[in-house]
Amino acid sequence: MSSQIIKENDLIFLILDEKRRWLVQVKSGGNFHTHRGIIEFNDIIGKNFGSVVFSRPFETQGYKFYILKPLPSDYILHMIRKTQIIYPEDAGMILIYSGIGPGSVVIEAGSGSGALTCILGNFVRPNGHIYTYDINEKSLKRTKQNVMKAKLDDVITVQYGDILNDYFEQKNVDAVVLDMATPWSAVKKVKNYLKFSGTLVSFSPTIEQVKKTVLSMRENDFIEINTYELIKRKIQVKEKATRPEVRMIGHTGYLTFGKKIKNMKNPYREQKPKVPKTIDMNNMPFRG
Ligand SMILES: C[S@@+](CC[C@H](N)C(=O)[O-])C[C@H]1O[C@@H](n2cnc3c(N)ncnc32)[C@H](O)[C@@H]1O
Incomplete structure (x- = not known):
């Protein structure tokens, strides 16, 4: 099983709501700016995937973001x-x-x-x-x-x-x-x-x-x-x-x-003598 703990350089899927979501690489000491405040990566490193983080400054922003492990x-x-x-x-x-x-x-x-x-x-x-x-x-x-x-x-x-x-x-x-x-x-x-x-x-x-x-x-x-x-x-x-x-x-x-496929001709069927197309009329009943 892959690690559940978020480390330096990990990619995280950061979700604010249905429309606002980002794929972000976590760098120690770095941050990610959104219009709902700043996400400090030091607040994330060491947490588990599946946790939440709050945007800074907490007093004026303090929005909740979800942190997921990115899927393909x-x-x-x-x-x-x-x-x-x-x-x-x-x-x-x-x-x-x-x-x-x-x-x-x-x-x-x-x-x-x-x-x-x-x-x-x-x-x-x-x-x-x-x-x-x-x-x-x-x-x-x-x-x-x-x-x-x-x-x-x-x-x-x-x-x-x-x-x-x-x-x-x-x-x-x-x-x-x-x-x-x-x-x-x-x-x-x-x-x-x-x-x-x-x-x-x-x-x-x-x-x-x-x-x-x-x-x-x-x-x-x-x-x-x-x-x-x-x-x-x-x-x-x-x-x-x-x-x-x-x-x-x-x-x-x-x-x-x-x-x-490794194709080849069928030696049994494709070379079979063809049935003559003419019909033998001998002994065929004819209408009078
Ligand atoms: C629609 S894009 C492929 C998108 C890709 N499947 C993806 O998921 O990101 C088509 C690409 O094919 C490349 N292409 C066109 N003709 C090519 C050729 N003869 N040999 C290699 N690549 C070619 C184009 O330069 C273009 O970048």
Whole structure:
């Protein structure tokens, strides 16, 4: 079990209310300014996750903040981000339907803001690895920052790399995860990195991208190709108004999964002599 005591450099999830919540790194002697007062980190270090802290100055502010241990979903939604990121529900499906878990080795393109990278890194620990590639220097910088902040740099390598044109040295990886504009152009190439029975996952916001990707996966002998869309609805619970919240994210993207197979022709069925298409008319009864 991981430590419950908050230490120097730990990340905490600081919550004031439903809307105001932050992912913060605790530094001895440092503080965090909010419009409801200042949180002194020395008031937090040594406390248990799951405690509360009050903002200073106590006399004029003194608001109560909750301190939780961040979950992967908190990393995603509260990290530094500039690109469209993967949402927690989609990340959950990626994990379950790809089989990515402790010990898995994964190639990801592109890194974007590193939201999915951090989720994957969190799940392949302690002995797996994520190799994430991007062609955009700003994305690489942001991903590196987020990976460091989440303390996942021992299981994640962030590197410049063009999945369409460069050659990566990883072989027999358990999964390749694509979140980029033209995933269909990468299918043939990434197949070489995957082990047999490994999973290719592609996340795309539009159906046009999905169609091209699925066709390319079929052409490249992937099997078990399936596409899904997840719709998550949060339920508001009130005394006389318990129902789905009015505002929601209506669409995140489509997830396509497929498996690499070592295909071969079927020597028993595909070479069987074909049954002649002509019909023998001898002895057929005819109407008079
Ligand atoms: C939507 S973002 C990925 C977001 C990421 N999944 C996240 O959760 O933060 C798409 C990224 O793909 C990168 N990209 C586009 N083409 C690429 C290629 N050929 N090779 C590697 N990365 C590429 C872009 O630079 C961009 O940063």
